[in-house]
Structures are given as structure tokens and as C-alpha cells.
Amino acid sequence: MARRHSGRVGSRLAASAHERSGTRRGVLAAVVAAAALVLSACGGSGSGSGSSASGDITLGISVPLSGAVGSSCAPMNKAMLAWFDHVNAQGGINGHKIKVDNRDDGYDAARAVTNTKAFIAEKVAAVTGQCGSLQPPAQLPLLNAAKIPFMYVFGASTTLLKPLSPMYFNLMPTYGSQLVAEIPWVFQQHGPGTVALMSTVTPDSPTTAKQVEAAVKQAGGTFVGDYTAPPGTADFSPQVLKMKQKHPDYVVLDQIPQDAARLTQAMTDNGFAPNKFLVGSSAVSQQTFLAGVSAALQPKLLVASDTIAPASAEGTDCVTVLNAAKIKVEGVTLRGCGTAQVVESVLKAAKQPVSSQSVVAAMESMAQVKASEIYPPVSFSATNHVGVSDLYVFGVKNGAFYQAGSIGG
């Protein structure tokens, strides 16, 4: 009987053997694939490993190189990259080069998220160099989940700092904090007085208005009004005419630079100036803002900044590097170079091999470190993720900012 069925049995046996061998191959392939996945996952501690096989330290930068703020942010980015190139030319960080994945997000949150996902997939050590306030709130949850530090955004937002986010580190205090620190200093130097606040309507502006009002009262001044306008307002004459009626000693600016410049133009057109000073934050510490302010109003400007004035930066390594790279030396490029210097300092202090964890640990143990020629000493801790607390105060002479004083330090 077995012989009679031998052909069919044989073919079934052969088929079965073939199937078993195919099944074994499939299982083997699955095991190999699983092993590959496990091994690649073990490459980092479940988050940014930071160092590639060659030992390069990988950083991700998503920044507006085009779009509404591209003209302000692109120079900052160029300056950062120039400093990193300089560091690599000097041998890198403890012998390891800095490799930057530099991407344009066009001031668009969705594009910034796409870029951030790519950085996470690449397991960068940190994401830095962002410029703007629209994108960071979209990027941060991803970076928090991936445990990759988000370093030194230009464009501080209160919502990212309160509550404290484990992966978010900023150099610049919020614009509200800057104004709150600046007002008592201005009163000390020039006497208390009446204060009007002009704000661009943003999510932070109501909070800032309350902070400024409290600071004015605490410093012995009188708060006479908060005037607001949406971004891109075409005609500031109504706000200026209302302020003019109050004859304020000080007008505090909490505006985006273009609106602030248009406001000052409307002030000139309507024959109005504060009795003493126009007081601003680092938002208006750029030359592009100053160029839009009339010559009559420029001497009345006092602007806080977390970076030194371009006039004070002569002789620094940043200026040397920027000149060599044929990048114009101005506030925004000095900020880019200075930020890159702080990043370099952190990477040098981080335990080797550099990883996201070692970068965070290095930052949180920084206390009054002079990490950059451009910034004041920087301090971070587990409960404080804003590095700069001292500020410079700029006045204006001959159409350019100069350092009129400093706050703190």
C-alpha cells in the first residue's frame, strides 16, 4: 500500500519538506530582522545617541531660512554654522567634529515638526538654533518624548517655560522678564514717572502687560495705560493719539520689530514723543528696527538685550570668524555666533561620548559660566532652564546701538 501511494505521498512529503524548508527560511529571516531591530535600538538609550559611528557629534537645526522671518533668522543661522565650522577646523570637540543637519522650516510649525521627526530618527544629540515663536510649541512635545534637549530658541515664550519642560533650555529671558528687570533700572537712572505700554497682541502679551504694570508700581512709577494692536497693524495713529493725551514719561514697547518701527513712525508723524524714554526689550535690539526709527526719536531709545552691542564686540573671536566667512557683523549674527559658542561649551563639558543625557546633565550643572563672548555668564539648573539673567542696556548714538549700562551681574 505504501508503494501504491508512494508517488503521491512522495510528492506530498517532498512538498511538505519544501514547505518546512521555506518556513525555516522565513523564521530565520524574521529572527535576523528582529535581531537587527534590537541591535539598532541598542545603539542609543532609547533616545538621541548624539554620536555617530565616526564619533561626530550630531546636532539638528530647524530654522526659518525663508518665509516671513527668514530675512532675520537666516543670518543668525549662517553665523552659527560659521562658528561650528571654525570649531571643526580647530579639531572639533575633544577630537570629534560637530555635524549639523540644517533644515529650513519657513516659519511653519508643520514643517518644523517634520524636521524634528527627522532629527529624532537620526538620534541627534540636541536640537538648537531655532528662531521664532510659532514652531517651538509644536516641536517640544516630540523632543520631550524622545528625550532630546531643545537648546536656545531665539524668541522666548512663557508657555514653554512654565511649567518647566525637561528638555527645553533657553538662553534669553522672556521679553516680559526683560522689561520687568529693565524698568527699575531705568527709574534708578532717570527717575520714576508715568508709563504707557504699547503691545503687539500675542498669546504672551496679557501676561507681560500685568508684569510690566506691577513692576512700574513697585518701582515707584504710575502706569497710565496699556495700548494694543494686532500684528501687522497698518495705522498706529489711534494708539499714538491716545497715548499723546496722557503725556507719559516713558513708553514701553512690547512689540514685534516691524510694528514697533511703524509705531515710532506714527509717533513722529503725530508730533509725539515720551517726555523721557522709549523702553524696549531685545525684540527691538536689532539694527533693522533702529533703521526705521526717526533721527529725532533715536536718542530716546533704551533697549535691554541679552547679548552685547555690535559696537562692543570688536576684537572678539566671533567678529574674526564672521569677517572671515564674509558675514555682516550685526546684532543677529553676533547672537548666532554667541549661541554656537554656548553650545560648544556645553558639548565640551558633556561626558563622552556625547549624548542627549550628557548634554542635559552638563547644562544643568552650569553655574555662572562665561561660555560666550557675546552673552553674559550662563547658569542652568534642574529647576532653572533660562541661562541668562543679567542684561545689557543699549542706548543709541550716531544711528547705532551702544552699551549704556547693564542690569544684574
Added chain:
Amino acid sequence: MGLALSVIVSGIAFGLLIGMLAFILVFLYKTTGVANFAVGNIGMFETFIVYELWKDGMGLWPAAGIGLVCSAVFGVLVYQVVLRPFGGGQANTLVRTVALFLLLAAMADVFFGRDQPYHFPSVLPGGGTKVGGVLLRWSDLITVGIVLVIVTGFVAMFRYTRTGLQFLAVAQRPETARLLGVRAQRLSTIAYMLAGCLALLIGLLLAPKQLLFSQMMNPILLFAFAAAVVGGFTSLAGTFVGGIIIGVATDLVSTYWGSDLTLASALAIMLLTLAVRPNGLFGTAQVRRL
């Protein structure tokens, strides 16, 4: 009371600029049958050309003069290359104006935009005089004079010149006008040449107040559209009345109720006008025989 009067005077000045942009919108609509959304950015781009000439050392008035010639040529190019109706109807042409609007903004960013916004010097004198406690700026008074000259000139052209009558004929009955020998494309070319020059004029008046940057005209364009609707899309003089209404109303709303309501108030006035007088305050109903 002093504040209200000052705001009204400021609103009139702002409204005249809105009215001028609305004037070009209505002029092109009357003569070519298409409302051109790109006129604001045409003016912006032309103003950048003047700025570049001035920045390179040319005096402001010579730069403006050369800019005017370039604007006339630019207007012709815009019509001939981008907007001349090759077919596709009015909707197609309207979409092309939107594309041109976006393209000009992008080109301005690429060629001129690195350090924008720029401070642009005023072609008009500063200062002013106080009347009853209200500041009347010389620049605003001169703007009123410019507007009167423009309106008078164009109204006279439409009423008393052959070219003007041909403009009206093409706008109202393009096919009939062509059959009667009116060269519609030549007239449209002339219209865009004039529009190019007027757009530059607006840019030169606006840039000192708004700063020169690629989105300079955007806030004004919405108000200009509202002004054109309020004045009537068939009335050239009505655009300035519409502009003044929008300018004064939005400034008063901004002063007494908050600047957040500025755009909403302009659109509300537009909707109210459409509800009460669908052809605008000075527009006439377009009657078509079936």
C-alpha cells in the same frame, strides 16, 4: 473732543491712501473688466526699484522720476506677459492676478528682502500746522491735492476724450466695441501703464509711514477692496469717498473700541453697504438686455 477730531483727521489721511488703491482697482475693473488683486504688490515692487536707485546714491526725486518711467513699462509688461486674455475667461484672468500678487511678494523677498523692512524717505515735507488744537500735516494736505488732481484728470478723460470713451465702451460692451473698431488690447495696455504709475505713487506715499517691505500693501489692500465696494465698483470718485469712510470708521473703532475690531469694522461696513445699496454709494446698476 480734541482726540476725536484728531482721530478723524488722521482717518481721512489714511482713508485717502486707501481710496487711491481702490481707485486703481476700480479703474482697471472699468477698463478691463477684471479687478486686479496684484495692484498693491505692483506698487510695492516698483517702490523697491526706486529705493534701490536712491540707496545707490541717486537723489530721491530723480529716482522717483526714473521709477515712474519704469512703472509705466512694468505695467505694460504685466498686462502683455501675464494678464493679456489668451482665453479662459474672466475667472482665469482673476486667478492670474492672484498668482501675480504672490509672485511679486516672493520676488521682492528674494531680490530686496534681506534686511527688510527699510526706512523709506518721504517725498513730502514733514511737520504741519495746528488748527483748533488738531495737527494738520503738510503731507496729508498735499495728498488731498494729489487726489483732487488725479480724480479730476481721470473723470475728464472718461467724459471728454476719445480714449476715455473707448475705455468705457470696452468695459461695458467689449465685443461690441471690438466690432466697432475699438482696439481693446491697446486700451488695456494703456490702462495698465497708467495703473503702474499710480501704484508707484501710492507706494511712495505709503512706504515712509509703513516702512518698505514685501507685505507693505497687504493690510491696505483689504481696506481698499472694502472702499471700492462702499464707493461703488463703477464710480471712480466714489472710491475716495469709500476710502475716507473706511479710514475714519476704522480709526474711530480702533481708538474707542480696540484695534482688534479694525478689520471687522471695515468688513461690516462693506456688508452693510451691499445690503442697503448693492451697487455702492455712487455706483450705478449694470443693466443687461436679454
